[in-house]
Amino acid sequence: MPELFADVSSHNRADISYIADLGAKGVVVKATEGTTYQNEKALTQTQTGLKSGIQVHLYHYAQFQNYQQAINEANYFHNFAKELGFSGNCVMVADVEAPEIQYTDTWHNTDTFLKRLIELGWPKVALYSMASWFWASKLPTDYPLWVANYGVSQPGVDNAAAWQHTSNFNGLNLDMSYDFTGLFTTEQFGATSGNAASQVGQPVNPDDVITITAGDAVGFHADGNIIDGSFNTLQKGKQFKSSGIKYIAGEPQYLIGADFYVPQSYTDQAGIVTIRGPRDAGLRSVDQNGNGWRLSEYYFKGQSQWKVLNTKLINDHLFYQISDLDYMDSDSVHGSGK
Incomplete structure (x- = not known):
């Protein structure tokens, strides 16, 4: 019908x-x-x-x-x-x-x-x-x-x-x-897939400063071990400059010191990615095999934020899944320090 x-x-x-x-x-x-x-x-x-x-x-x-x-x-x-x-x-x-x-x-x-x-x-x-x-x-x-x-x-x-x-x-x-085809009545896409990439906001001045939003945050070493007493450093509301993103202990984490990482889920970037760069510049997404989607840079503009559906390692590199078929390179988002 x-x-x-x-x-x-x-x-x-x-x-x-x-x-x-x-x-x-x-x-x-x-x-x-x-x-x-x-x-x-x-x-x-x-x-x-x-x-x-x-x-x-x-x-x-x-x-x-x-x-x-x-x-x-x-x-x-x-x-x-x-x-x-x-x-x-x-x-x-x-x-x-x-x-x-x-x-x-x-x-x-x-x-x-x-x-x-x-x-x-x-x-x-x-x-x-x-x-x-x-x-x-x-x-x-x-x-x-x-x-x-x-x-x-x-x-x-x-x-x-x-x-x-x-x-x-x-x-x-x-x-x-x-x-008759669902074109006008089913959810459309942000860039390439049959389901939408969900844009959730546009920060005014994104950079690599992340804010701790959880009251029970703990830090990790690169090997996945918890840093003793790190919760004293990672107090809610504190801000840190991130210089990289690494997949540790099953989730993306920000590098905020020498071998000191904080999980993204404890920060203001929990569940989202913020595209780096000026508002008028776009970044191309890729498919699950790492192949770039043509024209996707028209949609994923600098300073825009997108809901994360999942994370995936493509060729041993971390990508964020932001629609059914779109993946964004972790080097291209807030916190990467690139």
Whole structure:
């Protein structure tokens, strides 16, 4: 049975948490139109959608009539999506239906727009339009297709990923669609995998200073033996400069003195990794075999923090698992001293 998802714009309520109560598992929020319009409710709509537990994605209403306008609109959509706090972890949709563009080269302009989004670091894109535009071959069909077609028993377009079947769901003046593939209703990824990498924060000034947050912290030697009396040094609230990370006694530990390590679980970095470097610089993740994921540096930016799912030694070197398929080198994170 396909899952339900809605789409909203400034014509809908700012607080869209009610959509979850209707049984929908996702929502696509209008972000931009052309290169001059931004949905003033988009921030509240995306935030209330996320807080309600549904998947949240974005769409752009296209006005492009040539190649350069398509590029400009993709850049505009990209920039506003970033302002809203998204970073590759949502589906970016081209809404191509404006009457004034129907006699332009919509096929190639749309293809240009979507390829530009992918180039900018949004690997999940989709295309929305009316069934009649697909029937008339106005649009490319090698992207996930979201088809609007009302009053019928099926979308009417082969291999449609989703079908918008009503604009007045439950009498609420709300567009509602069926998701046939899970694209809009299952958790999307931070960079490469089928499940999300979970971004948990962005510190203002990350460096290699770690803070003890546990009241019972103890230190270790590199050989895994506990340092006698180390709890007197590792008092809650104290800060230490770390010059390295090593896997000791079954977990990552920070080197804070000569053969003196403190477990990460006793610090402000417990359960997370903080990517090193400036905010505008990204670092590439790898797969479980140590092979770099193309474009992952668009998502894992300096100063961002990510929930750790596990740790793994790859070629005898410590990596943090931050999504189903993404692993981050311990040399690339807070505390490594690199």
